[in-house]
Amino acid sequence: MRGLWLLALVVAASFSRPATAAPSGFQLQKPIACTIGHDCFIQQYPDHDPGPAAKDYRCGIATYDGHDGTDFRIPDKAAQMRGVNVVAAGAGVVRAIRDGQPDFDAGAFDKARVEGVECGNGVLIEHGNGWQTQYCHMRQGSIRVKAGDRVEAGQPLGLVGQSGGAEFPHLHLTVRHDGKWLDPFADGAACGQGQSLWRAEDRAELVYRDGDVLNAGFAAGPVTMDDIERGGIAQPARGSAALVVYIRALHLHAGDIQRITIKGPDGQTLADSAAPALDHDKAQSMVFAGKKRAGPGWPAGTYTATYTVIRSGRTVLSKTLSLKE
Numbered sequence: 090m091r092g093l094w095l096l097a098l099v100v101a102a103s104f105s106r107p108a109t110a111a112p113s114g115f116q117l118q119k120p121i122a123c124t125i126g127h128d129c130f131i132q133q134y135p136d137h138d139p140g141p142a143a144k145d146y147r148c149g150i151a152t153y154d155g156h157d158g159t160d161f162r163i164p165d166k167a168a169q170m171r172g173v174n175v176v177a178a179g180a181g182v183v184r185a186i187r188d189g190q191p192d193f194d195a196g197a198f199d200k201a202r203v204e205g206v207e208c209g210n211g212v213l214i215e216h217g218n219g220w221q222t223q224y225c226h227m228r229q230g231s232i233r234v235k236a237g238d239r240v241e242a243g244q245p246l247g248l249v250g251q252s253g254g255a256e257f258p259h260l261h262l263t264v265r266h267d268g269k270w271l272d273p274f275a276d277g278a279a280c281g282q283g284q285s286l287w288r289a290e291d292r293a294e295l296v297y298r299d300g301d302v303l304n305a306g307f308a309a310g311p312v313t314m315d316d317i318e319r320g321g322i323a324q325p326a327r328g329s330a331a332l333v334v335y336i337r338a339l340h341l342h343a344g345d346i347q348r349i350t351i352k353g354p355d356g357q358t359l360a361d362s363a364a365p366a367l368d369h370d371k372a373q374s375m376v377f378a379g380k381k382r383a384g385p386g387w388p389a390g391t392y393t394a395t396y397t398v399i400r401s402g403r404t405v406l407s408k409t410l411s412l413k414e
């Protein structure tokens with residue numbers, strides 16, 4: 090019965106729009122035990138567009154039509170298996186939970202299998218005065234609270250997973266007031282005008298980031314999106330046939346140019362490769378560049394790689410990584 094109740098609430102919420110204004114005083118803390126921009130990332134914000142288009146609270150592209158919550162994404166399945174805690178965003182009472190839904194493997198998401206259980210394994214907390222938070226897509230078997238439990242802000246509820254309607258491991262957090270969902274980053278207005286519900290000490294970390302590098306590393310050959318999603322890609326050895334650098338980035342824009350430059354221990358350029366300008370906005374984008382081995386082995390020393398994203402002639406995102414052979 091609890092599962093059914095949670096489902097009814099999810100369906101009802103997906104057809105409502107954000108509440109226009111919330112009484113002040115209610116504050117939330119970051120609902121996940123990782124550092125935004127370092128080992129977790131915001132993949133999608135709530136949608137502020139009332140029509141079929143979509144815009145996030147800064148009128149940016151990091152959302153999709155009808156998205157009623159915030160997606161906190163972890164880098165890969167390896168991170169999911171190590172375990173990242175989902176924590177209560179505020180004190181309250183657990184109203185309902187669901188567990189027992191399987192987590193999808195990398196690249197194996199099947200929408201048809203999650204109809205009616207889109208939230209996957211989840212927790213619903215009542216905070217009083219009409220405020221609720223709901224946590225979705227948690228790891229199967231990880232939920233450690235039950236209906237009726239009183240929880241403190243920051244208390245672990247379970248682990249980030251990929252259950253329900255989740256194409257990658259992440260926590261989806263929906264915030265509701267009087268049954269209507271709203272955006273904790275900007276309640277009541279879009280384009281940066283709304284009121285933040287995040288507590289003061291979390292706001293710097295939760296600052297809006299228009300683009301991020303989700304994964305970056307060296308590999309011994311070409312990699313696929315599923316390889317990156319699984320994580321644990323082996324680094325090249327001195328005798329590897331190739332030396333490759335891969336990057337997966339978030340929230341790139343149409344027209345963005347991504348460039349990877351790799352330099353060897355002697356400072357010589359081994360690869361310098363620019364991908365064609367993106368023809369549309371991308372929630373995530375994967376690129377790699379590299380070089381085949383010419384001699385008997387890769388010379389010892391430190392290899393460095395630089396990834397840059399150029400937008401309208403300006404560098405808007407960059408990352409440097411190195412490998413010691």
Ligand SMILES: [Zn+2]
Pocket residue numbers: 133156158159160261262
């Ligand atoms: Zn979501």
